[in-house]
Amino acid sequence: MTDAPLLSVRNLRVTFPTRQGLFQAVRGINFDLGRERLGVVGESGSGKSMTGRSVLGLIRPPGRVEADRMEFQGQSILNLPERRMRKIRGQRISMVMQDPKFSLNPVMTVGRQITEAYRLHRRVSRADAHAKALEMLRAVQIRDPERVMDSYPHEVSGGMGQRIMIAMMLAPDPEILIADEPTSALDVSVRNEVLSIMDNLVRDRGMGLIFISHDLNMVAQFCDRVLIMYAGRIVETLPARELHKARHPYTQGLLASLPRLDAPQDRLPVLTRQDSWRDGDPIAPHADTDLPGGLR
Amino acid sequence: MTNTMTRREWLLSDAPQTRRQARLGAFYQGWLTFRANKLAMLGLIILILLLGMAAFAPLLAPKSPFAQDLASRLQPPSAEHWLGTDALGRDILSRLIHGSRITLFIVGTVALIAPVIGLFIGTVAGFAGGWVDQVLMRITDIFLAFPKLILALAFVAALGPSIGNAVLALALTAWPPYARLARAETLTIRNADFIAAARLQGAGRARLLFRHIWPLCVSSLIVRVALDMAGIILSAAGLGFLGLGAQPPMPEWGAMISDGRTYILDFWWVAAMPGLAIFTVSMAFNLLGDGLRDVLDPKGGAK
Amino acid sequence: MTKPPMLSIHDLNVWFGDPPDRVDAVKHASIAVAEGASFGLVGESGSGKSTILRAVAGLIDSWSGNLEVAGRTIHGARRDRQFFKTVQMVFQDPYASLHPRHSVDAVLSETLRLQGIGDVDRRINRLLDDVGLGRSFRFRYPHQLSGGQRQRVAIARALAAEPRLLLLDEPTSALDVSVQAEILNLLSDLRAEHGLTYLMVTHDLAVVGHMCDRIAVMQHGRLVEELQVEDLRRGAAQADYTRGLIAASGSYRAGG
Ligand SMILES: Nc1ncnc2c1ncn2[C@@H]1O[C@H](COP(=O)(O)OP(=O)(O)OP(=O)(O)O)[C@@H](O)[C@H]1O
Ligand SMILES: Nc1ncnc2c1ncn2[C@@H]1O[C@H](COP(=O)(O)OP(=O)(O)OP(=O)(O)O)[C@@H](O)[C@H]1O
Ligand SMILES: [Mg+2]
Numbered sequence: 075m076t077d078a079p080l081l082s083v084r085n086l087r088v089t090f091p092t093r094q095g096l097f098q099a100v101r102g103i104n105f106d107l108g109r110e111r112l113g114v115v116g117e118s119g120s121g122k123s124m125t126g127r128s129v130l131g132l133i134r135p136p137g138r139v140e141a142d143r144m145e146f147q148g149q150s151i152l153n154l155p156e157r158r159m160r161k162i163r164g165q166r167i168s169m170v171m172q173d174p175k176f177s178l179n180p181v182m183t184v185g186r187q188i189t190e191a192y193r194l195h196r197r198v199s200r201a202d203a204h205a206k207a208l209e210m211l212r213a214v215q216i217r218d219p220e221r222v223m224d225s226y227p228h229e230v231s232g233g234m235g236q237r238i239m240i241a242m243m244l245a246p247d248p249e250i251l252i253a254d255e256p257t258s259a260l261d262v263s264v265r266n267e268v269l270s271i272m273d274n275l276v277r278d279r280g281m282g283l284i285f286i287s288h289d290l291n292m293v294a295q296f297c298d299r300v301l302i303m304y305a306g307r308i309v310e311t312l313p314a315r316e317l318h319k320a321r322h323p324y325t326q327g328l329l330a331s332l333p334r335l336d337a338p339q340d341r342l343p344v345l346t347r348q349d350s351w352r353d354g355d356p357i358a359p360h361a362d363t364d365l366p367g368g369l370r
Numbered sequence: 371m372t373n374t375m376t377r378r379e380w381l382l383s384d385a386p387q388t389r390r391q392a393r394l395g396a397f398y399q400g401w402l403t404f405r406a407n408k409l410a411m412l413g414l415i416i417l418i419l420l421l422g423m424a425a426f427a428p429l430l431a432p433k434s435p436f437a438q439d440l441a442s443r444l445q446p447p448s449a450e451h452w453l454g455t456d457a458l459g460r461d462i463l464s465r466l467i468h469g470s471r472i473t474l475f476i477v478g479t480v481a482l483i484a485p486v487i488g489l490f491i492g493t494v495a496g497f498a499g500g501w502v503d504q505v506l507m508r509i510t511d512i513f514l515a516f517p518k519l520i521l522a523l524a525f526v527a528a529l530g531p532s533i534g535n536a537v538l539a540l541a542l543t544a545w546p547p548y549a550r551l552a553r554a555e556t557l558t559i560r561n562a563d564f565i566a567a568a569r570l571q572g573a574g575r576a577r578l579l580f581r582h583i584w585p586l587c588v589s590s591l592i593v594r595v596a597l598d599m600a601g602i603i604l605s606a607a608g609l610g611f612l613g614l615g616a617q618p619p620m621p622e623w624g625a626m627i628s629d630g631r632t633y634i635l636d637f638w639w640v641a642a643m644p645g646l647a648i649f650t651v652s653m654a655f656n657l658l659g660d661g662l663r664d665v666l667d668p669k670g671g672a673k
Numbered sequence: 674m675t676k677p678p679m680l681s682i683h684d685l686n687v688w689f690g691d692p693p694d695r696v697d698a699v700k701h702a703s704i705a706v707a708e709g710a711s712f713g714l715v716g717e718s719g720s721g722k723s724t725i726l727r728a729v730a731g732l733i734d735s736w737s738g739n740l741e742v743a744g745r746t747i748h749g750a751r752r753d754r755q756f757f758k759t760v761q762m763v764f765q766d767p768y769a770s771l772h773p774r775h776s777v778d779a780v781l782s783e784t785l786r787l788q789g790i791g792d793v794d795r796r797i798n799r800l801l802d803d804v805g806l807g808r809s810f811r812f813r814y815p816h817q818l819s820g821g822q823r824q825r826v827a828i829a830r831a832l833a834a835e836p837r838l839l840l841l842d843e844p845t846s847a848l849d850v851s852v853q854a855e856i857l858n859l860l861s862d863l864r865a866e867h868g869l870t871y872l873m874v875t876h877d878l879a880v881v882g883h884m885c886d887r888i889a890v891m892q893h894g895r896l897v898e899e900l901q902v903e904d905l906r907r908g909a910a911q912a913d914y915t916r917g918l919i920a921a922s923g924s925y926r927a928g929g
């Protein structure tokens with residue numbers, strides 16, 4: 075393990091030409107990812123998914139990705155040609171997409187999709203790939219993996235679909251995993267199992283994890299550091315454990331709008347957005363906790 | 371309020387005020403996407419010219435397409451005959467212009483019949499599932515098992531050579547790929563939540579099929595048809611070439627090539643001119659199909 | 674308390690497929706939801722929560738047991754118009770539950786027409802106001818809407834028939850917390866205004882705690898426990914599984 079960041083991004087911008095002019099989905103963000111769990115939170119449309127997708131070159135044209143720097147282990151991966159990106163994508167950096175059922179092929183069995191994805195990256199026999207797929211499904215707590223292997227995506231429940239995607243993405247042992255709301259449809263106990271799988275990969279194999287989520291409580295407990303995004307920018311960075319002490323009114327508003335089991339209330343407070351949030355300076359904690367690499 | 375907006379803004383408004391504005395707006399967005407594709411525009415222009423040519427053929431054609439003039443047979447292109455004359459001294463340009471009507475007729479009818487049959491069979495099979503699906507798809511497979519032109523030949527041979535029968539034969543042999551495509555699309559759609567939601571409103575099977583599933587299959591079918599059009603023109607020309615389609619003296623382009631093939635070495639223009647016409651129109655349809663794909667591809671439209 | 678429950682499910686079994694690969698998704702489930710109540714269904718992922726809702730709604734035909742809605746017994750998968758005027762459902766994924774080529778207007782007017790409700794124009798505007806969208810959204814297509822806005826449209830569609838029972842399948846799990854708060858407030862308001870009954874699936878105990886009076890917990894296709902929300906709050910659950918859930922929802926402890 076080295077202290078150099080796995081992934082280093084400076085001034086990342088993602089723009090889409092629209093009829094009303096250029097739309098900036100991501101407006102100049104900077105971050106480093108070490109062998110750590112980096113949480114990304116923010117409201118819908120704040121550019122979380124676009125940030126993740128741009129790392130893997132998954133922004134569809136006419137969308138454009140620009141950055142002063144986007145390096146994976148010191149090698150620039152900004153707008154790599156598709157052929158070279160394909161060597162990295164899935165194998166060294168993989169991504170669990172936000173909408174699992176959308177990302178799975180509806181007319182191919184789950185098992186075939188997992189084994190084929192795996193064989194794309196590893197030269198193994200069909201039987202070995204099958205065994206590996208079963209093992210992965212079992213690891214993400216799927217009850218009867220044999221049956222699920224033979225099911226079509228519409229025959230599995232919402233949470234099972236999500237776990238299937240996770241299994242598929244973790245099978246090739248990536249160095250970086252970008253997980254886009256991977257647990258939103260899981261019950262808490264299964265969710266914790268899935269989190270602990272990712273946790274082990276981070277701690278034992280030194281994987282880097284970008285964890286996109288809107289479950290602030292979970293991010294606070296699970297991650298090491300959190301980036302809070304608003305309108306395509308990072309408005310606040312802080313150690314996850316201090317999320318509840320956030321200083322930005324937007325973060326505070328997000329936290330306040332969570333229902334709480336221990337403190338019932340009649341109406342949930344909703345966020346009133348302010349224009350000044352769009353371009354204000356990001357709030358960062360003391361410099362020493364924000365070191366790239368984030369190794370604790 | 372509208373008068374302070376330009377028409378463009380009105381069309382592109384994110385919050386349309388009326389049904390008509392919404393529909394026109396969606397249409398206009400599609401048009402803008404299409405227009406951005408220069409080659410597709412070229413294809414569209416060629417096809418519009420072709421339509422115009424067919425509509426005003428009697429006015430545009432310098433000569434009668436049937437008037438023979440044996441004295442000036444096999445003339446090379448000249449000021450008198452821009453594209454030369456054929457073995458019977460007929461003006462090739464005039465024949466091409468009149469022939470565009472036949473081409474459009476064939477292409478138009480096949481393009482109307484085949485995808486509709488395919489759409490119907492494919493969506494019914496995909497939506498109903500079970501034995502209906504099995505039976506319909508086996509029939510489709512049987513049709514697919516034969517090469518298209520051979521099958522069409524068999525049909526025409528049975529029905530008798532004429533342009534109407536050629537069209538029918540082409541339409542009957544062209545539908546299976548569309549059925550396959552429509553079925554595949556239906557399979558991905560039929561378990562979607564929005565279909566379940568419509569069912570919960572009390573929508574019956576026919577309504578689900580025609581109002582909810584068809585609109586989603588149609589766009590990919592249109593693209594496919596436009597791309598297949600070149601093949602249809604060539605098959606029609608092939609039938610004409612074999613003497614099984616349009617009958618002489620009709621100026622069908624395939625039949626014209628067939629007429630010209632005996633002289634191809636000495637009098638190349640007789641076969642080359644209709645060949646060029648077929649090539650241009652086929653290419654135009656292909657370009658159009660490409661542009662339509664940009665517009666209609668569901669992936670591009672959503673999100 | 675002599676009124677019949679709004680929804681009564683007795684000994685419900687739901688399965689998929691035929692014997693060699695038959696999957697029993699729900700086994701011997703019984704619940705009763707009183708009129709005007711808000712009933713929560715929580716449990717393991719894949720335990721059959723969505724399946725129960727779908728079976729009630731008539732989207733699955735392989736079930737057995739006894740289903741009663743507003744005092745009427747239901748048979749098979751056929752549902753009549755009267756049923757759809759009583760029961761409606763909101764789906765989990767707002768991105769999948771709207772037809773990509775139907776505008777909001779088309780969705781709502783089709784629904785109203787199918788339900789045989791006249792005066793479509795005024796109704797649509799009222800519905801849009803009800804769900805806090807406003808008229809400017811009427812002619813938009815789904816791709817012009819955010820996730821939260823789509824979910825509001827789906828709720829408006831469910832409300833169009835003026836149902837008395839709403840089946841909510843994880844209505845906010847695909848939405849961010851600020852939008853979740855808006856939708857949950859909306860659902861509370863609508864329930865108060867129209868006297869609706871909710872049967873709501875969710876995996877977020879805080880959301881059940883906020884929305885529901887009574888909850889049932891499912892595991893492996895069976896109901897393991899039914900309890901009042903106060904008991905959930907106090908952590909006074911009987912079944913081990915429920916206790917595990919409550920413990921797990923508090924925290925994720927990074928090992929080591
Ligand atoms: N193809 C596109 N053309 C124009 N704008 C787009 C396109 N794709 C995405 N956007 C916009 O980019 C912005 C960022 O989207 P993104 O998917 O990153 O949001 P998100 O933070 O992941 O939200 P969510 O929590 O809903 O997933 C959104 O405002 C979206 O509307
Ligand atoms: N159409 C189907 N064919 C076969 N099996 C199915 C079908 N639909 C659901 N199942 C199975 O039924 C079980 C219950 O699924 P269901 O969708 O009800 O779970 P759930 O409790 O809603 O879970 P989640 O919280 O993950 O959405 C699962 O094991 C699933 O694989
Ligand atoms: Mg996203």
Ligand SMILES: [Mg+2]
Binds near residue numbers: 231232723
């Ligand atoms: Mg479910």
